[in-house]
Amino acid sequence: MNTRTDPTDFTRLADRYVAVWNEPDAEARRAAIAGLWVPDGEHYVRTLQARGHEALQQRVTGSHEKNVRDAGFRFVRAGDAQFLHDAVMFHWHMVPAAGGPVAALGLEFLVLAADGRIATDYQFILPTPAA
Numbered sequence: 248m249n250t251r252t253d254p255t256d257f258t259r260l261a262d263r264y265v266a267v268w269n270e271p272d273a274e275a276r277r278a279a280i281a282g283l284w285v286p287d288g289e290h291y292v293r294t295l296q297a298r299g300h301e302a303l304q305q306r307v308t309g310s311h312e313k314n315v316r317d318a319g320f321r322f323v324r325a326g327d328a329q330f331l332h333d334a335v336m337f338h339w340h341m342v343p344a345a346g347g348p349v350a351a352l353g354l355e356f357l358v359l360a361a362d363g364r365i366a367t368d369y370q371f372i373l374p375t376p377a378a
Contacts (some may be wrong), residue, residue: 253337257330261337265324284365292370319344351375
């Protein structure tokens with residue numbers, strides 16, 4: 248992927264990013280993480296941080312088990328991905344898989360490495376509007 252020469256790639260990157268959090272298969276999730284983040288890629292959210300593929304695998308798996316597998320939610324990307332220089336920004340929603348109102352909102356700010364993979368991932372959890 249070369250995000251710098253094909254502006255539609257940042258939308259595909261955002262779609263792949265959201266999909267990894269929904270992925271039920273551990274090996275597919277591991278492969279997706281390697282395809283999304285550089286080997287020493289970083290992820291920051293609130294007081295948590297993960298660096299490197301193994302720590303990212305633990306972070307994504309923990310979120311998947313808690314929110315998708317156990318609580319019945321899924322993550323979806325809002326339609327607002329934007330690319331600027333070496334960064335991609337987009338919002339995501341956590342919604343009940345069976346349908347229903349948004350349970351959580353987030354903003355993703357990704358700083359990309361030269362190869363188009365994520366070097367640094369800043370995840371902001373936003374206030375959820377009242378239903």
